[in-house]
Amino acid sequence: MYYKFDKNELKYVRVNWVSMGLKVLIGVLVTSMILGWSFKPEAKENYTEEEVMIFTAKQNLFSNEKLINEIKGLNFKFPHIVYAQSLLETGKFTSPLFKENHNLFGMKEAVIRLTTSLGTEDGHAIYKTWKESLTDYALYCATYLSNLDNEDDYIGYLSQKYARDPDYGKKLRELIKKENLKGIFK
Numbered sequence: 703m704y705y706k707f708d709k710n711e712l713k714y715v716r717v718n719w720v721s722m723g724l725k726v727l728i729g730v731l732v733t734s735m736i737l738g739w740s741f742k743p744e745a746k747e748n749y750t751e752e753e754v755m756i757f758t759a760k761q762n763l764f765s766n767e768k769l770i771n772e773i774k775g776l777n778f779k780f781p782h783i784v785y786a787q788s789l790l791e792t793g794k795f796t797s798p799l800f801k802e803n804h805n806l807f808g809m810k811e812a813v814i815r816l817t818t819s820l821g822t823e824d825g826h827a828i829y830k831t832w833k834e835s836l837t838d839y840a841l842y843c844a845t846y847l848s849n850l851d852n853e854d855d856y857i858g859y860l861s862q863k864y865a866r867d868p869d870y871g872k873k874l875r876e877l878i879k880k881e882n883l884k885g886i887f888k
Contacts, residue, residue, distance in 0.1 A: 764795070764832050766795075769785070769788065769806075769832070769836070770785065770886060770887075772833060772836055773785055773836065773887070774887065776836065776837075776840045778840070778843060779843075779847070779848075779850070779851075779856070780853055780856055781887040782878055782883035782884045782886065782887045783853065783856060783857065783860075783874060783878065784839065784843075785883055785886065785887070786874045786877045786878045786881075786883055787807055787839075787860070787874065788806045788807060789877060789881070790870075790873055790874060790877055791805075791806065791807050791808040792805075792806060792808075799824075799826055800832070803823060803826060803827070803828040803829060804828070804829040804830065804831055804832045804834065804835050805826055805827055805828070805829060805835050806832055806835040806836060806839065807835065807839045808826060809826065809827045809835065809838060809839065809842070810822070810825065810826060810827060811826075811827040811828075812827075812838070812841075812842070815841060815842070815845045816841050817838050817841065818834040818835075818837050818838040818841070819834075819838055846859070846863070847859060857871045857874055857875065858871065860874070
């Protein structure tokens with residue numbers, strides 16, 4: 703069973719899985735509209751394979767500014783923590799996991815929630831684009847972190863459940879402070 707804190711009633715209430723599934727599906731559809739994903743197979747038929755590859759390559763070009771804007775657009779509770787995680791997990795965007803598999807967060811392929819992952823390679827999720835990696839992390843946050851309302855709880859959860867490194871929370875806090883990441887997302 704899954705429970706969620708109801709702020710209006712000031713108590714934990716049981717979550718209806720059907721209702722939660724519909725909310726996640728609606729979230730995916732809204733995200734797809736924001737990111738411009740097309741669910742129409744015939745849309746691809748209008749372009750040559752080369753045009754699709756060129757368009758995909760242009761869409762997948764990565765920059766810090768694009769990532770910051772995408773994080774802002776997805777409305778994370780603590781966007782500076784999300785950005786710090788991406789910096790930490792990718793070695794400031796230099797890791798092979800990021801460069802080859804577009805994985806911003808060291809994510810494993812999800813098995814019990816919706817995912818944008820294409821599969822697994824070397825134990826980590828593979829994404830078509832870095833934006834799909836960010837969307838997958840947003841789905842992770844919606845599933846596991848949506849109840850957490852303060853930074854300490856959020857980082858505490860990540861330290862205990864997300865990362866293997868016992869100093870993960872400490873490293874995130876240091877990176878946030880050193881790089882003034884809160885200032886970027888004001």
